[in-house]
Amino acid sequence: MAIVIHLDVMLAKRKVKSRExxxxxxxxxxxxxxxxxxxxxxxxxxxxxxxxxxxQCQPGDIIGWTPEPGGAAIDDEGLL
Structure with a gap:
């Protein structure tokens, strides 16, 4: 799984500096x-x-998930 961080985007939208x-x-x-x-x-x-x-955002605004190609499949019981 690929966790993606969008923190730079939210910082720019809110005009907040990293230092702040x-x-x-x-x-x-x-x-x-x-x-x-x-x-x-x-x-x-x-x-x-x-x-x-x-x-002033939700966790999903700064953290996302994208599936990796050829990643692990889930079986019928929901287990890897």
Missing amino acids: LAAYVGITEQNLSLLKSGKVKGIRFGTLEKICEKL
């Missing part, structure tokens, strides 16, 4: 940069909540 968001959320600009590039393995709900609060 990082300070509001309480993370470093470097960690925010890693999040924007999708190079993190996860995000805490508290961090996601603060991002959404500042940008």
